[in-house]
Amino acid sequence: MMAEAKRQEQIAQFALERAKKLGCDDVSIVCSLSNENQVRFANNSITLVNSVRNLTLDVYLSVAKKRILGSTYNPTERGIERFLENLVRSCRALPESEDYVPLPKGPFTYNPQHANYDPNVVDAPFVEYAREAVDTSLSAGAVRASGSLNSDSTDLYIVTSAGASGSDKVSQILLNIRAFADDNSSGHGLSCSSYLSGFQPAKAGERAGNYAKRSLNSKPIMEGEYNIVFSPTVVANIIPVASSASAFAIESGNSFLTDKLGQKIAVEPLDVHDYGVFELGLGGRVFDDEGVPTRVNHILEHGIFKTMLHNSSTAKKFGQERSTGNAGIFAPRAATIVFSHGDSSLDEMIRETKDGLFITNNWYTRYQNIRAGSYSTVPRDAAFRIESGEIKEPISGFRISDSVPRQLENIRLIGREREWIKWWEVSTPTLAPAMMISSVRVTRAVGS
Amino acid sequence: MAENSDLVSLAVDLARQGGCEYSEARFQRTTDLTCFLRNGAPEPAAVSDAEGIGVRVIFEGALAFGATNLVSRETVKDLVARIVKNARRASEGLKDKVKFSREKTHTANWGVDEKKKLEDIQAETLISFLKEVDKSIPPSVSDVTFPNRNLIAFTSVDEKQYENSDGSKISGRIPRVGYLGMLTGLYEGKPSTVTVPPGYSGLGGTGGWELIEDLELTSLVPSQLKGITRGIRATARPPNDEALSVILGPNVAGLTSHESCGHPGEADRILGREGAQAGESFLKADKLGMQIGSEEAFVSDDPTIPNSMGFYLYDDEGVKARKRRLITAGKFTEFLQNRATAEIFGVESNGSSRAVQFDREPIIRMGNTFIEPGDWNFEEMLKETKKGVYIKSFMEWNIDDKRLNQRYVGLEAYRIENGELKETVKDPVFEITTPKYWSSIDARASDLQFTCGTCGKGDPMQGAPVFIGAPHIRLSGVRVGAR
Numbered sequence: 017m018m019a020e021a022k023r024q025e026q027i028a029q030f031a032l033e034r035a036k037k038l039g040c041d042d043v044s045i046v047c048s049l050s051n052e053n054q055v056r057f058a059n060n061s062i063t064l065v066n067s068v069r070n071l072t073l074d075v076y077l078s079v080a081k082k083r084i085l086g087s088t089y090n091p092t093e094r095g096i097e098r099f100l101e102n103l104v105r106s107c108r109a110l111p112e113s114e115d116y117v118p119l120p121k122g123p124f125t126y127n128p129q130h131a132n133y134d135p136n137v138v139d140a141p142f143v144e145y146a147r148e149a150v151d152t153s154l155s156a157g158a159v160r161a162s163g164s165l166n167s168d169s170t171d172l173y174i175v176t177s178a179g180a181s182g183s184d185k186v187s188q189i190l191l192n193i194r195a196f197a198d199d200n201s202s203g204h205g206l207s208c209s210s211y212l213s214g215f216q217p218a219k220a221g222e223r224a225g226n227y228a229k230r231s232l233n234s235k236p237i238m239e240g241e242y243n244i245v246f247s248p249t250v251v252a253n254i255i256p257v258a259s260s261a262s263a264f265a266i267e268s269g270n271s272f273l274t275d276k277l278g279q280k281i282a283v284e285p286l287d288v289h290d291y292g293v294f295e296l297g298l299g300g301r302v303f304d305d306e307g308v309p310t311r312v313n314h315i316l317e318h319g320i321f322k323t324m325l326h327n328s329s330t331a332k333k334f335g336q337e338r339s340t341g342n343a344g345i346f347a348p349r350a351a352t353i354v355f356s357h358g359d360s361s362l363d364e365m366i367r368e369t370k371d372g373l374f375i376t377n378n379w380y381t382r383y384q385n386i387r388a389g390s391y392s393t394v395p396r397d398a399a400f401r402i403e404s405g406e407i408k409e410p411i412s413g414f415r416i417s418d419s420v421p422r423q424l425e426n427i428r429l430i431g432r433e434r435e436w437i438k439w440w441e442v443s444t445p446t447l448a449p450a451m452m453i454s455s456v457r458v459t460r461a462v463g464s
Numbered sequence: 465m466a467e468n469s470d471l472v473s474l475a476v477d478l479a480r481q482g483g484c485e486y487s488e489a490r491f492q493r494t495t496d497l498t499c500f501l502r503n504g505a506p507e508p509a510a511v512s513d514a515e516g517i518g519v520r521v522i523f524e525g526a527l528a529f530g531a532t533n534l535v536s537r538e539t540v541k542d543l544v545a546r547i548v549k550n551a552r553r554a555s556e557g558l559k560d561k562v563k564f565s566r567e568k569t570h571t572a573n574w575g576v577d578e579k580k581k582l583e584d585i586q587a588e589t590l591i592s593f594l595k596e597v598d599k600s601i602p603p604s605v606s607d608v609t610f611p612n613r614n615l616i617a618f619t620s621v622d623e624k625q626y627e628n629s630d631g632s633k634i635s636g637r638i639p640r641v642g643y644l645g646m647l648t649g650l651y652e653g654k655p656s657t658v659t660v661p662p663g664y665s666g667l668g669g670t671g672g673w674e675l676i677e678d679l680e681l682t683s684l685v686p687s688q689l690k691g692i693t694r695g696i697r698a699t700a701r702p703p704n705d706e707a708l709s710v711i712l713g714p715n716v717a718g719l720t721s722h723e724s725c726g727h728p729g730e731a732d733r734i735l736g737r738e739g740a741q742a743g744e745s746f747l748k749a750d751k752l753g754m755q756i757g758s759e760e761a762f763v764s765d766d767p768t769i770p771n772s773m774g775f776y777l778y779d780d781e782g783v784k785a786r787k788r789r790l791i792t793a794g795k796f797t798e799f800l801q802n803r804a805t806a807e808i809f810g811v812e813s814n815g816s817s818r819a820v821q822f823d824r825e826p827i828i829r830m831g832n833t834f835i836e837p838g839d840w841n842f843e844e845m846l847k848e849t850k851k852g853v854y855i856k857s858f859m860e861w862n863i864d865d866k867r868l869n870q871r872y873v874g875l876e877a878y879r880i881e882n883g884e885l886k887e888t889v890k891d892p893v894f895e896i897t898t899p900k901y902w903s904s905i906d907a908r909a910s911d912l913q914f915t916c917g918t919c920g921k922g923d924p925m926q927g928a929p930v931f932i933g934a935p936h937i938r939l940s941g942v943r944v945g946a947r
Contacts, residue, residue, distance in 0.1 A: 056923065058737045061560040065550035067530040068823045069543075070516065076508070083508040084587070089515050089533035103511055106497075109588040114505045143553055162739030164923045192923075194740035204740075268502060269612025269648035270657060346500075346508060379743075384860035384873045384891060384947065386657040387648055392871060394864045396743070413869055415862070415895070417947065440741050440923065459893065461869040462943045463900025 021183060024049055024173040027073065031096050032175050035077050038104040042078040042119045043177040044306055044345070047071070047091070050170045051138050055146045058162040060154070062143065075100070076305065076345045079107050081116040085345060115329045120339060122180030124309050130185045131293045131300035132210030137187040138169040145217045149193050149205070152221035157229025158195035158203070161221070166190045172301070180307025186299055189215045192439045194397065195224035200234065200412065203227025204377040204397040206249060208436040208445070210298050227376055227398035234410035237401070241455045243372035243428070244416075245365050245402065250378045251355065252437040252446040254393055256420065257288045259444070261315045261323065263330035264347035272389030272420050276321050282424035287356035288316040290325060292341060294352045298436045298445040301351050304343040310351050311341050319424075325350060353446040358430025365429045365452050367405040373458075374400045374407055378416070379441050389420030392459075414460045426454045468517070471540050472627045475519045478541060480629050482548040484521040486564055488628035490780060491517045491535070492822035498618040499590035503611075504598050509587040516822040519544055523551035525561025527804070531823035564803035565813050567783050569630050574777040575637035578672030582619045582639045585673045590617040593676065597645070600682035601689065608693040611655075612648035617641075617676070624780070632782035640773065640929060641676050642668030642916055645685065649696040656696045660688050662857035662875045663715050665915035669931075670775040691856060694888045695876035702853055702892035702944045703879055709852030709940045710894060711845055711880070714913035716858045716872050717835055717934030722917065724898045725763040726833040728867035729790050729798070730816075731805035733828075741923045743865025746898065747796065749809065757794035757902025760838065760937075764789050765800065767815070767831025773916040774831035774930040776818070781826055783815040790833075794902065802828050820926040827922050834933030838908025842936045845907050852880040853892055853944050871895040873947060891947035904939035911935045 028047040035043040054066035073096065075086040084107040088099040146165045153161040169187040174180060191207040204227065205220030246254065257273075265271035273281070292310020293300035301310055306328055313323045326336055327343030342348035366374060381393040393416045401408040431450035438445045468491040479487030493515035500507040516533035517540060528551035532543050594615045601610055622638040645660040661667065667684075669675050712720070727733065728745040736744055747754070766787035767776050777785050781803050788798045801809065802817035805828065817826040846854070855874035863870040874892040878885040896904075914933035921928070 052924075054923075055554070058735075058739050059560060062554045062558060063527065063560070063562075063737055064825065065526070065528040065547075065554045066825065067528070067543075067546050067550055068532070070531075070533045070823060072533065085508050085510040087510075087512040087514070089513060091533075099513060106509065106511065106587045109586055110509060110591065111506055111588075113508065115507070143550075160736070162736055164740060192740050196739070199744075267612075268614050268646070269655065270614070270646065274655075346510065379865060380862035382860045382862045383657070385655075387655040388657075390860075390947065392860055392862060392873075394862050394869070396865050413864075415869070415871060417893075440925070459871075459895055459945065461871065461895045461897050461900075463897030 020049055021171060024171060027091050028173050028175045030093060031073060031075065031100065032177065034097060035100050036177060038100060040077040040079055040104060044076040044119060045175050046074040046305060047173045048170055050168065052166065052168045053138065053142055054164055054166045055143050056164045057146050057150060059160050060150050062146065065143065075103065077103065077107060078116060079104060081112040082107050082110040083113045083116060084110065115333060117328050117332045119176050119178040120306055120308050120328050121178045122176060122307055124180050124307060126182045126302040126309050128293055128302060131302055132297055133185045133187045134211040136212045137167050137189045140167045140189055140212055142167045149191055149217040149221035152218040153193060153195035153225035156222045156225025158197055158225035161193055161195040161224065163191065163193035174303055174307050176307040182303055184302045188299055190438055191217050191220050193220050193224045195228040197228040197232050201228055201231035202397045203231060206437060206439055208298055208438045231398045231410040234412040236413045236460065237411045239459050242458055243369050243452060243454045244456045245369055245372065245374045245450060245452045247376045247450055248435040248448040249437050250375055251451050252442045252448040253378060253381055257316050258290055258350040258353040262325045262348045263334060266324060270386045272387060273321055274387060277324060278321065280320050281421060282316060282319040283427045284319045285358060285430055286316060286319050286427060289314055289354045290350040291352040291354055294354055294447065297352060297447060298438060299352060304341050305345050306339065306343040308339050308341045308343065313340050350444055353444055355434065355448045357432055357434050357449045359432050360429050361432055362450055365431060365450060366402055366407055368429060369402050369452050370405050372402045373411065374402055391420065392417040414458050416456060417459045418457045423453050428452045428454050468535065469625055471517060471535060471537065472625050474537065475517060475540050475544050476627050476629050478544040479519065479521045479548060482544065484523045484548060486522040486629055489517060489519045490822065491625040493623045494620065494821055496618060496620045497587060497590065498616065499587055499594060501591065501594035501598055501615045503613050504595065506591045514821055518819065518822045519547055520825060521547055521551050522562055523548060524555040526551040526555035526558050527562045528554065529825040562804050563807045565806035567803060567813055569632045570778060570782060570784060571633050572778060573635045576639055576670045576775065578639050580673035582621055582641065582672060585619055593617055597681045597685055600686050602686060605689045605693045606697060608649045608651045608696050610647045611650050614646045616644040626780065626782060628782050634778045634782055636778060638670055638776065639672060640668065640670050641673060642666050643676060643681060649693060651696050658692050658859065658875060660685050660692065661715060661915055662692060662859060663719060665715065665917060668916050669771040669773050671771045675771060691876045698888035698890040700887045700889050701946050702889040705851065706943050707941050708944055709849045709938055710942050710944060711849065711852065711854040711936060711938045713856035713936060714934045715915065716855050717937045718915060718932040719861060720901065721763045721835045721934055722830060722833045722932045723863045724867055724870050724901060725790050726765055726830040729796060729800055730828045731799045731801045731809060734799060735805060735808065742921045746866045746868045752796055752799065754796050755794050756796055756899055757791060758905050759793050760905045760908055761791050761794045761902045762836035763791040764836055765830050765833045769832050772832045772931045776831065779815040779817045780819045781813065781817040783813045785815040788814050800828050800830065818928055820928055824924065824926050829921065829928045830919060830930050832931035832933065834912065835908065835935065835937060837910045837912040837935045840907045840909045842909050842911065845909060845936060845938045846880065847883040849880050849938065850882055853889065854878045854880055854885060855892055855894060868898050870898065893945040893947055895945060896942060904942050905937055906940050907938040909936040
């Protein structure tokens with residue numbers, strides 16, 4: 017591993033020096049070594065084992081206030097030279113960028129020394145873990161299960177022309193399992209961790225199998241407004257506060273938070289933070305793509321939109337002194353999204369909801385009007401009626417059709433327990449609680 | 465590319481020597497250039513050069529894939545050894561063993577003609593083009609202003625060198641160009657995000673830069689904004705009758721062919737292989753021939769349409785591409801197959817397997833999916849519609865993961881009364897089950913139109929370039945709701 021780290025540093029330094037010789041004013045080089053393992057399974061059987069190792073270079077450079085980004089998978093000296101020569105040639109032909117600012121001046125100190133990382137993850141017995149998850153789902157009542165298990169690690173090295181340099185490493189082991197009790201009854205389970213010690217494939221399998229069994233013989237429901245308890249998996253998808261807080265989304269007009277900085281947009285108990293690295297959490301990064309140390313950004317505090325996520329260019333444009341450590345040079349982005357927790361257990365939330373719905377998973381969230389936040393999403397896997405404060409019959413065949421601003425004001429309960437979520441529908445690691453939101457609009461399709 | 469053919473052969477041979485009953489290797493280089501213009505000012509251009517080798521093997525019925533961008537004889541040896549080891553590990557106690565269908569082998573070198581070669585098109589050309597499009601957007605259209613204008617243009621060249629242990633050796637080159645536009649329309653202080661064309665669609669295809677020039681976007685975009693702004697300004701609620709006729713524009717109907725016919729007809733979904741991600745299908749393996757729709761329902765997928773965004777002549781399993789007739793007169797007549805599913809279904813693969821980059825496994829994908837044109841025209845349809853809604857374009861849509869329960873929310877839409885278009889209606893919601901949808905079609909016009917899309921599937925996610933298309937169609941006895 018030491019040899020690999022040294023190699024990354026040498027490649028990045030070579031690229032930096034070469035770019036400077038070609039006349040670049042600003043250069044940022046991020047060299048990534050990724051090692052991804054995956055096992056996929058369906059109908060209780062392994063369908064594919066995947067193994068991908070890549071060493072790549074992400075480059076940002078400017079010449080006379082002209083800016084360009086590049087990514088190459090050819091990290092040989094000749095390949096880098098050719099790539100940079102083309103990139104600089106293209107850059108020189110571009111118009112000056114109105115948004116140009118010099119790269120933030122380093123050196124920087126990065127603390128912690130690296131993101132959430134466990135060296136054991138990449139060599140984890142992932143095939144055996146997948147089998148364990150399938151077996152527990154079957155024991156819990158499912159008849160078949162499908163899913164994927166990823167065990168990945170990435171080593172990063174950054175160097176910039178402004179004096180920043182450093183390394184980082186991150187690991188993750190992710191299980192996404194969907195268990196079926198019959199073709200119309202399914203349950204979903206996730207286990208997402210950066211550490212083997214926090215990875216619980218059996219628990220995820222059991223949850224998926226249990227939900228699948230309880231979903232048998234689901235019934236349709238009427239259209240209307242319902243009080244709905246959403247699982248952490250759903251909350252992480254339908255409350256897009258962090259992605260909407262990116263200055264890029266706001267400046268593009270593609271965010272419901274446009275023109276809302278400093279305003280109360282959600283109920284008072286809700287906080288949403290962006291952590292560079294959440295200790296003992298999932299993923300994260302110690303530096304951004306400009307070499308700036310990542311940090312904790314209080315996006316939403318007591319329901320008030322407090323902080324927009326910036327790189328150095330958007331920070332200047334919005335009159336801020338400095339970047340928030342969220343570059344993406346093209347678009348600022350959150351590293352880890354953390355929702356505040358409340359004081360209710362899931363059982364208490366169900367009890368207090370009295371009459372409503374409980375939705376465990378969703379997919380296919382799409383917007384009619386991103387700026388207004390009006391959207392719909394399709395519940396999938398287990399969903400239930402709540403009657404007299406208890407989970408009752410399973411339900412299916414409906415859709416949530418509402419707006420994000422309306423829902424943020426209608427949050428009534430926030431769960432005490434939070435779960436790490438990262439899967440097909442949630443790409444940024446998110447620590448989310450369950451939530452009860454009142455008067456959520458529900459529709460259903462016509463036809464049999 | 466040619467310099468890597470020895471390594472591709474080496475990978476195939478090493479896997480066979482390692483005991484695999486099947487192996488294939490693909491060296492793929494994908495060169496992308498993307499430019500983004502916001503309110504007339506360029507954001508940093510982005511250049512990506514992804515290249516490497518992907519290898520897939522079957523060992524005692526276990527399928528394994530691996531890839532690396534570190535391409536040398538030594539790394540290829542390491543890669544193959546790792547993949548074979550993984551496959552061997554997975555084969556222990558494996559229940560459902562993978563076997564590929566027997567297919568004709570091919571030696572071929574195919575590509576797409578470019579009058580204006582994309583390798584000669586630089587970022588400044590894309591930015592100049594986007595600036596022209598931006599200038600063509602009027603300050604206001606019918607009192608709707610456009611405070612946010614986000615325009616994207618891209619070029620992409622995909623080069624592949626493929627070989628398998630059956631004896632196929634195929635080289636392919638696919639140049640692609642495309643445009644996307646997203647605007648905020650502001651009317652009476654209320655912002656609406658819209659895309660031009662609507663429905664998050666793009667325009668472009670496979671070929672040279674001439675494809676973009678031929679689109680004449682400086683005329684097309686302002687023209688489309690006239691209709692889109694009617695949707696933004698609309699205030700009337702759509703009619704709330706239970707039994708209406710709905711005319712769908714090509715923008716909307718095209719997507720229905722992709723979402724509620726193409727996806728459920730993917731054989732890997734039918735067999736449950738995408739269960740935890742993109743989902744399964746309401747169709748079962750024995751449902752070929754099942755009547756799903758009216759005699760007017762015809763849907764095809766054809767990757768061989770020249771200059772289409774989903775164009776290819778050989779898939780990433782070495783199978784020759786051809787047109788697939790998915791629904792014929794209301795019956796499902798063909799599913800999309802790769803070699804693994806074809807073996808299970810007892811058919812030949814119809815060449816549906818694609819990978820979007822060297823480090824992604826080939827999976828079943830649509831190419832260009834569309835509702836076949838009929839012999840009506842829009843005016844005739846309208847004239848013969850007593851009460852209904854014309855949904856010309858849309859923004860929001862989604863569908864459940866079995867592809868049974870779908871929804872499209874109109875952007876530009878009108879109430880129809882006695883054969884005439886009346887007032888525009890706001891956000892009509894067309895939410896319908898798949899059997900009801902295909903059963904309700906009673907007319908298809910001849911005006912087939914295509915737009916570009918990126919189809920998401922797989923884990924890791926693979927966004928595949930596709931065309932989606934349809935003519936105007938009419939459905940009768942259906943319901944429209946309001947947002």
